[in-house]
Every structure is written in structure tokens, then in C-alpha cells.
Amino acid sequence: MNNSIPLSSVPQLTKENYGKWSIQMKALLGSLEVWEIVEKGYNEVEAEEEEGLAQVQKESLRKSRKKISKPYFGYIKEFNHMKRLGKIACATTAKQAWEFLQNSFKGDEKVKRVRLQTLRGEFESLQKTESESVSDYYSRVLSIVNQLKRNGETMDDIRGVEKILRSLDSRFDYIVVAIEESKDLSTMTIDELTGSLQAHEERLNKKKKEVDLDQALQSKLSLNEKKGDFKN
Structure with missing residues (x-):
């Protein structure tokens, strides 16, 4: 045999x-x-x-x-x-x-172990800035994740999901709490999380535009009122 x-x-x-x-x-x-x-x-x-x-x-x-x-x-x-x-x-x-x-x-x-240690440090230090879009931050995270995988690191989605949730800027505090309380993070993919965050970001941006427009109108009205007072 x-x-x-x-x-x-x-x-x-x-x-x-x-x-x-x-x-x-x-x-x-x-x-x-x-x-x-x-x-x-x-x-x-x-x-x-x-x-x-x-x-x-x-x-x-x-x-x-x-x-x-x-x-x-x-x-x-x-x-x-x-x-x-x-x-x-x-x-x-x-x-x-x-x-x-x-x-x-x-x-x-040996070289791979050193490289992995460096990449792990970069991954842990990732932090989204307030001026950075969700899409741009996702790209940064994904770049490090892919490098880790290429160097032999086991990277499941939950690790990436948890990292993103704890590294967002303060504007996302509310949505982070909502996601953690309503979703099962162990089954959520990074793409799904990113989609939810982008939807929240769009609402924030829309609200900001409305506030900015309202402030611009208020400023214009105030300016017109001042001009009227000056003529009188």
C-alpha cells in the first residue's frame, strides 16, 4: 500500500x-x-x-x-x-x-519578526484625526492590516473593528456607543463598520453645512440691520 x-x-x-x-x-x-x-x-x-x-x-x-x-x-x-x-x-x-x-x-x-513588531506598533498607534475622512482613515488602517498579513500576522475582522472603534475622534462617540450596544462585533466586518461610520459622517457634514448656512444668514441679517441703523 x-x-x-x-x-x-x-x-x-x-x-x-x-x-x-x-x-x-x-x-x-x-x-x-x-x-x-x-x-x-x-x-x-x-x-x-x-x-x-x-x-x-x-x-x-x-x-x-x-x-x-x-x-x-x-x-x-x-x-x-x-x-x-x-x-x-x-x-x-x-x-x-x-x-x-x-x-x-x-x-x-528574524527580519520578519522585527518588521512585525514595527507594524504592530504602527497599528496600535493609529488614530483618526478630526479633519480626516472615514474613507481616508479606513485606507490607512487597511494598509497596515495588509502589511501585517503579508508578514504572517493573523488578522481577523474583529481586531480591525475594535481598533477602529477605539481610535475615532470625539465626533463619533455617540455612534461608537450605539454600535457597541446594538451590534455583535464578533460578526461585523470592517467594511460594514466603515459603511455605518460613513453614513454617520454624512449626517454630521450635512448638519455642519446647515449650521454654517444658518450662521451665514444670521451674519448677513446682522450686517443689513447695521447698515439700516447707519442710514437712519
């Missing part, structure tokens, strides 16, 4: 998926019973030394040779299409190729 994992289940290696890729590749090579050779390496036995081996040892050696003669080394190369890792072609064994990938991506992981 063949219990090997299909090659199609292993994705091509990219800068973003090394962790998942390495787990799936280990599972594949393990199912093919060659992971130990990849992990520990294989040392060829000289002909003279082979002559002195017991039959059981010779049979074990024959099986090992059969395993490494198959294109498992090629699998590691095949799933790597990154140009910057072209040095993998210089590796002469699967162990060397695997170790090269490990060492290379350890550096990448």
Missing part, C-alpha cells in the same frame, strides 16, 4: 511560506522514507570497506543507495523557484540543500 503524500500537496517555496513549506516537505520525504537521509546525510562506503560488511549491512546499504538514487534531492530544488536562493544548485546532497534553505530563512524569519 502506498501511503506517500502526493507531490501536488506541496506548494512552491516563497519568502512568505517557508514554515508551512518545510512542514509539508518533511511530511512528504517522511512518507517516502527518505527524510532521515535528508536530515542526517549519507556517506558513501568505500568498495574495500563494503567487502568487510555483513550481509545484513550490505542489504541496508543497498536500500540506502536506492533511496538516494531517486530524485528526492530534485524535489527540494523543484519546489524552490526563488532566484535569490540560486546557490542551492551548488549543493551536492539533499542535506546540504536543506541546511542552506534553513539557514537562509532563519535570517528571513
Whole structure:
């Protein structure tokens, strides 16, 4: 019975998926019973030394040779299409190729962790200004969220929704309370929240225009009254 994992289940290696890729590749090579050779390496036995081996040892050696003669080394190369890792072609064994990938991506992981810490700080410090529109603020939030996701951060909608609600300017205090009391935030999407906030913003802007117009009319009336008093 063949219990090997299909090659199609292993994705091509990219800068973003090394962790998942390495787990799936280990599972594949393990199912093919060659992971130990990849992990520990294989040392060829000289002909003279082979002559002195017991039959059981010779049979074990024959099986090992059969395993490494198959294109498992090629699998590691095949799933790597990154140009910057072209040095993998210089590796002469699967162990060397695997170790090269490990060492290379350890550096990448460190850079990613630092980048994630920076982005998390930027996300937490986000704050909507009074002069900023809901649409513009949403774009700023979404930009940081997408960067976090690209760097491996798990970002569900509720995290974004809660962040936006607690970072709005004071003009939105009333609608924030209304949303928190009437909506289930765990099922609300960022787009739905943004739609509600934009509707509230339009009402605020409309009210402001009405107030501004009323003030302009009052100023005009006051000015006319003063002109009338002056003529008298």
C-alpha cells in the first residue's frame, strides 16, 4: 500500500511560506522514507570497506543507495523557484540543500519578526484625526492590516473593528456607543463598520453645512440691520 503524500500537496517555496513549506516537505520525504537521509546525510562506503560488511549491512546499504538514487534531492530544488536562493544548485546532497534553505530563512524569519513588531506598533498607534475622512482613515488602517498579513500576522475582522472603534475622534462617540450596544462585533466586518461610520459622517457634514448656512444668514441679517441703523 502506498501511503506517500502526493507531490501536488506541496506548494512552491516563497519568502512568505517557508514554515508551512518545510512542514509539508518533511511530511512528504517522511512518507517516502527518505527524510532521515535528508536530515542526517549519507556517506558513501568505500568498495574495500563494503567487502568487510555483513550481509545484513550490505542489504541496508543497498536500500540506502536506492533511496538516494531517486530524485528526492530534485524535489527540494523543484519546489524552490526563488532566484535569490540560486546557490542551492551548488549543493551536492539533499542535506546540504536543506541546511542552506534553513539557514537562509532563519535570517528571513528574524527580519520578519522585527518588521512585525514595527507594524504592530504602527497599528496600535493609529488614530483618526478630526479633519480626516472615514474613507481616508479606513485606507490607512487597511494598509497596515495588509502589511501585517503579508508578514504572517493573523488578522481577523474583529481586531480591525475594535481598533477602529477605539481610535475615532470625539465626533463619533455617540455612534461608537450605539454600535457597541446594538451590534455583535464578533460578526461585523470592517467594511460594514466603515459603511455605518460613513453614513454617520454624512449626517454630521450635512448638519455642519446647515449650521454654517444658518450662521451665514444670521451674519448677513446682522450686517443689513447695521447698515439700516447707519442710514437712519
